[in-house]
Amino acid sequence: MNAKDRKERAVDSETISGILRRIVAENGRDHVRGYAFAILCLVVVAATTGFTAWIMEAVVNEAFANRRADIVLLICGAIFAAFLLRGLATYGQAVALSKIGNNIVARYQRRLYAHLMALSVGYFHEHRSAQFAAKISQNVSGIRDVLNMTVTSIARDLLTLIGLIAVMFSKDWLLSLIVFLAAPPLLFGLRYVSKRLRAATRESVEVNSRVLGAMQETIQGITIVKAFTMENQLRGKVESIIDRAENRANRIARLSERTAPMTETFAGLAISSVLAYAAFRTIYHNVPPGAFFAFVAALLMAYDPARRLARLQVSLERAAVNARMIYEVLDTVPHQRDRPDATELKLGAATVELNDVRFAYGNGDEILKGVSFRAEGGKTTALVGPSGAGKSTIISLIPRFYDPQSGQILIDGQDIASVTKRSLRNGIAYVSQQPYLFEGSIRDNIRYGRPDATDAEIEEAARLAYAHEFILAQPQGYDTPVGEHGVTLSGGQRQRLSIARALVRNAPILLLDEATSALDTESEAAVQKALDHAMSGRTVIVIAHRLSTIVNADKIVVMSDGRVVEEGTHGELARRPDGLYARLHNLQGQGPDATAEAEIL
Helix, strand or coil: CCHHHHHHHHHHCCCHHHHHHHHHHHHCHHHHHHHHHHHHHHHHHHHHHHHHHHCHHHHHHHHHHCCCHHHHHHHHHHHHHHHHHHHHHHHHHHHHHHHHHHHHHHHHHHHHHHHHHHCCHHHHHHCCHHHHHHHHHHHCHHHHHHHHHHHHHHHHHHHHHHHHHHHHHHHCHHHHHHHHHCHHHHHHHHHHHHHHHHHHHHHHHHHHHHHHHHHHHHHHCHHHHHHCCCHHHHHHHHHHHHHHHHHHHHHHHHHHHCHHHHHHHHHHHHHHHHHHHHHHHHHHHCCCHHHHHHHHHHHHHHHHHHHHHHHHHHHHHHHHHHHHHHHHHHCCCCCCCCCCCCECCCCCCCCEEEEEEEEECCCCCEEEEEEEEEECCCCEEEEECCCCCCHHHHHHHCCCCCCCCEEEEEECCEEHHHECHHHHHHCEEEECCCCCCCCCEHHHHHHCCCCCCCHHHHHHHHHHCCCHHHHHCCCCHHHCECCHHHCCCCHHHHHHHHHHHHHHHCCCEEEEECCCCCCCHHHHHHHHHHHHHHHCCCEEEEECCEHHHCCCCCEEEEEECCEEEEEECHHHHHCCCCCHHHHHHHHCCCCCCCCCCCECC
């Protein structure tokens, strides 16, 4: 889809009709039979309702005026059959529409999840995850509601209303005209309410997503909340958001329910006028009451479908706002799509090379300012330098979490922008500073590194990561659930599982983003042993937090202010009296040959 098509679609989707056309185009064909059955049931509901009103004339005239007992039994049997048929049809359409609606919700949930997986890391950094998840959960039912309300309104309410109006005109055309001459003011009033409601509904969804997001963030960070006694601060903040959400909800209620006095006033005026007119005709002109009762029955029965149709635009506006916000996500074009001519990455020595790479996050200042260096295949290259030098950014660019503004990143001479992301990332294992574990067992979390790994391979990776012993000590061993974000495990244990996940992937390139910086000394020692095994025979690019992780590196790349300022081995760089590496080294009280642990600030 080109930019023009996307723009036209966005504009089209601003209207209810645009939303409806798109939903029907995407879902109608797959549910033709289900909707046909539901519509048939709704037609039966409409027909039986109209029949019930129509037969009232015979009930009154034959039973009460003419006193024909033989006809009464037939009429009562017909009324019973009509109600029985309407009950069965109502059940059938409700089940059919619910089944279709549930399938549509499930389908869009799958589409949303698949689309989210295709979006770039930068997209998620620009949107708060808790609010994003809350907004999706609130809005995904809007697409189902738009379709179901449209079907029920047209097939049940509109047909029922048409049938009852036909009954009314057949019984007394003059009364019918009087009733409908009062309708236009009501329609204009409802249109005004629906326009006001559209903006209020969107604001409400936004604020409610902030409420749910704030609660989710509090739950996830409850340890910090308790540790820093943040309860009162957060309570005040969340209560302020809740107050805004309450005010928005009250405004929507006021707008939505304005239709009630409007429709009730119209109905009261119409019915009282009809009763007065009919009563005077019966009193002064001896007109039989049967037709009048049938007319009144039709009018009263027409009130509910007319009221629902009158509120339809208001209800559709609310559902369409929800559907529109889902389509805003689905219409977001991934920034890092594979090129049409992208090829599979072919790995040999797995040499990684950066040539004059420049990068900035969004519209911010430039983070990398022409970075160039070469990480030889099968060797370890360490990135060191002050905080903010651009080390973590380089780690993010190699697997294409982001794309540079200019320059090239090559793997075995192949520009990573010209290969498929899947083949690129299949050749890379990644261990982050903050290991992330997913819901499931320890075994499941290691197997995410390679879905086809056997249990034996998983246990071997755990042994190499020095995780096997503590795993066996868990209540269910490898089948122990890890808890949300792995809260049941220590930081060192989570990091070793992260390393085991990288090892079982068996990728030729390993990226380590300060994998030991957040650990205590004992945990760091165990994790460092695991890293030594993980690094053997692979191309490793490691961000160094402590000197113990880099003194034996084949190359150390020193960065400052987004540039490479030095390259060499530990011994070479430590002996340069005016170099940044040596200065940082000496500030920590270390001699040029020291190999003890020290932090690179």
